[in-house]
Amino acid sequence: MQEALAFHGVSVAYRDELVLERIDARIPAASMCAIAGPNGAGKSTLIKAALGLVPLAAGSVTVLGGTMAQRRGDVGYVPQRESVDWEFPISALAVVLMGSYGRLGLFRQPGRTDRAQAMDCLEQVGLAALAERQISQLSGGQQQRVFLARALMQRARLYLMDEPFAGVDAVTEEAIMNVLGALRQRGCTIVAVHHDLAAVRESFDHVLLLNKRLVAAGPVAAAFTFDALQQTYGGRAAMMPGAASDPASGH
Amino acid sequence: MAELFRLLSLQDSSTRVVMLSTACLAVAAALVGSLAMLRRRALVGDAVAHASLPGICLAWFVAGDRSLAVLLVGALVLGLACMAIMALVQRLTKAREDATTAIAISGFFGLGIVLSRMIQNQPGGNRAGLDGFLFGKAASAVTSDAWLVLAVAAIAVTTILALRKEFGLLCFDRDFAAGIGRPVHRLDALLLVLVALVTVAGLPSVGVVLVVALLVIPPAAARCWSSSLSTMLVAAAAIGAASAIIGTGLSAVLPPPAGASGGWPTGPMIVLTAAVLFVLSLLLAPERGVLMVMWRWHRRREGNPSILGNTR
Numbered sequence: 001m002q003e004a005l006a007f008h009g010v011s012v013a014y015r016d017e018l019v020l021e022r023i024d025a026r027i028p029a030a031s032m033c034a035i036a037g038p039n040g041a042g043k044s045t046l047i048k049a050a051l052g053l054v055p056l057a058a059g060s061v062t063v064l065g066g067t068m069a070q071r072r073g074d075v076g077y078v079p080q081r082e083s084v085d086w087e088f089p090i091s092a093l094a095v096v097l098m099g100s101y102g103r104l105g106l107f108r109q110p111g112r113t114d115r116a117q118a119m120d121c122l123e124q125v126g127l128a129a130l131a132e133r134q135i136s137q138l139s140g141g142q143q144q145r146v147f148l149a150r151a152l153m154q155r156a157r158l159y160l161m162d163e164p165f166a167g168v169d170a171v172t173e174e175a176i177m178n179v180l181g182a183l184r185q186r187g188c189t190i191v192a193v194h195h196d197l198a199a200v201r202e203s204f205d206h207v208l209l210l211n212k213r214l215v216a217a218g219p220v221a222a223a224f225t226f227d228a229l230q231q232t233y234g235g236r237a238a239m240m241p242g243a244a245s246d247p248a249s250g251h
Numbered sequence: 252m253a254e255l256f257r258l259l260s261l262q263d264s265s266t267r268v269v270m271l272s273t274a275c276l277a278v279a280a281a282l283v284g285s286l287a288m289l290r291r292r293a294l295v296g297d298a299v300a301h302a303s304l305p306g307i308c309l310a311w312f313v314a315g316d317r318s319l320a321v322l323l324v325g326a327l328v329l330g331l332a333c334m335a336i337m338a339l340v341q342r343l344t345k346a347r348e349d350a351t352t353a354i355a356i357s358g359f360f361g362l363g364i365v366l367s368r369m370i371q372n373q374p375g376g377n378r379a380g381l382d383g384f385l386f387g388k389a390a391s392a393v394t395s396d397a398w399l400v401l402a403v404a405a406i407a408v409t410t411i412l413a414l415r416k417e418f419g420l421l422c423f424d425r426d427f428a429a430g431i432g433r434p435v436h437r438l439d440a441l442l443l444v445l446v447a448l449v450t451v452a453g454l455p456s457v458g459v460v461l462v463v464a465l466l467v468i469p470p471a472a473a474r475c476w477s478s479s480l481s482t483m484l485v486a487a488a489a490i491g492a493a494s495a496i497i498g499t500g501l502s503a504v505l506p507p508p509a510g511a512s513g514g515w516p517t518g519p520m521i522v523l524t525a526a527v528l529f530v531l532s533l534l535l536a537p538e539r540g541v542l543m544v545m546w547r548w549h550r551r552r553e554g555n556p557s558i559l560g561n562t563r
Contacts, residue, residue, distance in 0.1 A: 048426070051429070051430045052429075053426060053429050053430065069432070072430075072431060072432045075430070077426075077427055077430040077431075079424060079426045079427055079430075083424070083426055084423055084424045085289075085423070088289065088422070088423050089289075089474065089477050089478055089479055089480060089482070089483050090419075090423060090479060090480060091478065091479060094479060094480075095423075098420055098423075098424070098427065101416065101417075101420060101431060101433075102431035102432065104416075106414065106417055107413060107414070109416060110416075134478055150427075154431075
């Protein structure tokens with residue numbers, strides 16, 4: 001099977017503290033893979049390591065069969081919503097246009113076709129009517145969809161998303177899921193940090209369970225077990241519904 | 252009256268030089284300051300300004316030639332050194348950024364005051380020369396100084412305009428910029444160098460203590476009026492230029508304070524004008540202005556119930 005993303009013994013340290021330890025994982029192409037784990041498990045760091053945003057203490061990452069530097073134009077990124085200042089003076093459309101910057105280079109400005117494409121991406125996430133709205137006036141779910149539209153604008157083959165469902169309501173979650181499903185239909189790979197374990201089980205086909213080390217990885221049916229969840233979350237997983245072979249659901 | 256006419260028609264060559272150079276400087280500072288503010292680096296300019304005082308003194312000791320350009324190179328070197336030290340401390344320790352900045356500002360300024368006292372006791376260390384850098388003396392600018400300021404302003408404005416898309420992305424979402432392969436470290440460094448350049452260029456006219464105002468006040472005022480980065484840059488440049496022109500004009504036209512030897516100080520007049528424009532912006536801006544917000548609130552309370560609860 002062709003791999004979209006592979007981690008080979010990846011370790012990452014912040015100052016002197018190891019936050020990721022020898023991660024070995026392969027994510028097949030055209031899959032939807034969730035990264036789950038408790039707070040501080042290194043989920044965001046794993047995404048950033050794949051993008052080359054944090055230095056690797058050890059190991060390497062293969063992206064679409066090459067290095068990140070070679071494949072950058074084929075990778076879309078949705079950062080955490082809290083990572084930016086939503087009071088920034090900018091419209092929703094202008095944020096989406098940033099998805100074209102990678103193609104444009106340092107000095108060229110986006111043109112009319114780029115604008116039309118950006119409108120189309122906003123349309124796909126159901127925000128075309130709010131294109132000229134200041135981002136500070138959007139709801140949390142709308143802000144999250146603007147970020148998704150910007151990633152669509154990147155026209156990537158692999159999408160790395162850091163908590164694209166954080167703080168969104170059920171309707172927005174479904175809208176985002178539909179967009180992700182359509183992307184996968186086109187053969188794109190989606191890797192998303194996700195907190196809702198029930199949703200992971202329902203909507204994703206692959207999963208990485210992470211707690212500084214890789215606890216389990218693989219198809220949801222095989223890897224998403226009660227034991228693995230308990231190892232990942234340290235016993236608190238008993239409260240989590242939807243785990244495969246969950247003893248609580250058996251009765 | 253004739254004086255006023257002479258000034259407004261820019262016939263007086265020294266006022267014309269001062270006005271032109273401070274206006275260009277204010278435009279450059281407003282553009283650079285807008286990006287620095289959005290990148291949350293607004294106070295870096297203040298640290299650079301205060302670090303430049305010991306830089307000027309060291310240049311005075313080291314160089315035989317004590318022309319303005321040489322002194323300003325000393326200011327720039329120490330200003331950049333100060334920024335490098337602050338960045339290093341940030342990276343290696345868990346010190347808070349505001350604390351680091353405050354320590355850098357006061358530490359370098361203390362060093363500068365001590366060094367300038369040593370210079371005063373040297374033969375030829377005339378007091379007035381260094382005092383001019385503390386509070387600025389725009390009114391006594393000569394044409395050669397103006398060329399220096401114009402060159403720096405041209406470099407800063409050109410760089411910002413050429414890279415405005417990249418700087419905007421850097422300020423809004425640094426992680427995304429890095430994700431698409433932008434050299435974010437180098438862009439950050441370039442922005443800081445521009446801050447240092449315009450700060451140092453502003454020292455002779457506005458002075459160590461007040462130069463940060465040119466970097467911070469026009470962008471803060473412009474933010475009230477703008478809904479995009481481009482409009483913010485344009486508005487900040489306009490407010491900066493207006494402050495410089497009005498401030499310089501006022502200090503030249505107003506009758507000098509009774510009993511004082513000189514006229515009104517130009518640098519502080521520029522800063523005061525900018526501050527007034529900032530307060531007006533806070534009050535009058537159409538979307539975010541205090542008066543508009545109060546009016547909308549009032550109308551919502553007085554008006555029909557259908558508007559109640561319909562905040563968006």
